[in-house]
Amino acid sequence: MPRFGFLLELSFLVFAVTILFLASGKSSIQSLSLIFGSIILEAFPFMLFGSLVGGLVEIFISRERMTALLPKKYPWLAVCVSAGLGLVFPVCECAVVPVVRRLTKKGLPTGAAIAYLLGGPIVNPIVASSTALAYKLDFSVVALRLGWGYLIAVVVGLVMSRLFPSDRALRQELRFGETTTYQCGPPLLSVDEHDHDDHCDCGHDHGTSTMGGKLSSAFRHAADDFLSVGHFLVIGAFIAALAQTFIERKIFLGFTDYFALPSLLMMTLAILLNLCSEADAFIAASFRGLMPLPAQMAFLLTGPMFDLKLLLMYQGLFRKRAIVALSICILVTVLAVVLLLEMVMGGGV
Numbered sequence: 500m501p502r503f504g505f506l507l508e509l510s511f512l513v514f515a516v517t518i519l520f521l522a523s524g525k526s527s528i529q530s531l532s533l534i535f536g537s538i539i540l541e542a543f544p545f546m547l548f549g550s551l552v553g554g555l556v557e558i559f560i561s562r563e564r565m566t567a568l569l570p571k572k573y574p575w576l577a578v579c580v581s582a583g584l585g586l587v588f589p590v591c592e593c594a595v596v597p598v599v600r601r602l603t604k605k606g607l608p609t610g611a612a613i614a615y616l617l618g619g620p621i622v623n624p625i626v627a628s629s630t631a632l633a634y635k636l637d638f639s640v641v642a643l644r645l646g647w648g649y650l651i652a653v654v655v656g657l658v659m660s661r662l663f664p665s666d667r668a669l670r671q672e673l674r675f676g677e678t679t680t681y682q683c684g685p686p687l688l689s690v691d692e693h694d695h696d697d698h699c700d701c702g703h704d705h706g707t708s709t710m711g712g713k714l715s716s717a718f719r720h721a722a723d724d725f726l727s728v729g730h731f732l733v734i735g736a737f738i739a740a741l742a743q744t745f746i747e748r749k750i751f752l753g754f755t756d757y758f759a760l761p762s763l764l765m766m767t768l769a770i771l772l773n774l775c776s777e778a779d780a781f782i783a784a785s786f787r788g789l790m791p792l793p794a795q796m797a798f799l800l801t802g803p804m805f806d807l808k809l810l811l812m813y814q815g816l817f818r819k820r821a822i823v824a825l826s827i828c829i830l831v832t833v834l835a836v837v838l839l840l841e842m843v844m845g846g847g848v
Contacts, residue, residue: 530743530744531741534740534744535740538781538782538785539732539733541632541633542732542736542778545625545629546729546775546778550591550722550725551717552589552625554716554718554722556588556590557594557717557720558717568580568587569581569611574610574660577610577611578610578611578653578657578660581607581615581618582614582618582656583649584618584619585618585623586623586624588619590619590620591620591625591775591776592802595619596815596816598615598619599615599616600815603816608666609659609663610656610659611656613656613659613660613825616652617651617652617803617829618652618653620776620803621800621804622649625777626780626803627641627645629777629781632780633784634780634784634787640792647800647836648800651804651833651836652804655829659824663821663824667818669817669821670817670818732774735772735773735774736781738772742789743785743789755790755791758838758841759841761791761793761797762794762834762837762838764794765790765795765797766797766833769799770805774802776802776803779798779802779803783795783798791844792844794841796836796837797837801830801833805833810822810826
């Protein structure tokens, strides 16, 4: 993972410098800079606020308190509630995987865990606010994103709970009652299991009982989350600005003549860009006038549930067979939703 990230960032740097060098002195560079800067300046405050909220939740909200909110008598109802937990415990997709690891270790049912894993990064107030701002307070877009995001999380959670009864989808060490490994920080590194009431190898002192110590730990977690995903926003913003500056509008408009093609293209883009759900709306909104709304919705629904970084992070949570099933369920369900939107709303820009 670190090597992949380094190669991605190095490739981006070389590509960006080459583009700037070849187009130096042209008016297009000014346009590129303005578009790129506007996307970054709009998105960064939401990423920062989201990271702060995630850090505070990490330190001050116990896993037992979260699981106590879920109904235990009806498993399907627990899935429905879990998909909306982001409204109470807002986290982005970069932070939700470690949280779900701890919840499953404490006995959270797999279907409910998956519902929160997929729904939490979309169905939360921070994402709702950033989406509303990105789309100029068009709350119909916010409603579409949060409503369909919730429904997809519930459907996939229920399907996975049927395909993998009990905790068979989870890695052996994460099954309830088993000894486990856990890491605080980048995924796929094995350290000793811990709760955040104890000291861990991430360098954060979670054992302090003072309010100042807890706030310090929360801010450190927030800084880690912010720095670990910020570079993905920069890459995504540059690609979006590049597309608007150098690719002629009629090329994008040509995609709208084909059913499902715009949505498939935007789903692919979301998978490759690895954006944070608290900032990806600004990238999607930059394609207004170029791609139809259903295709933009495909981007907004796919990224928080499935992209390259999440695919790697899922390996620390699920068995390989479960990852394949989960990936297929997510992509098929999202595609079905956006194609339905395309049939109802039309494919025009």
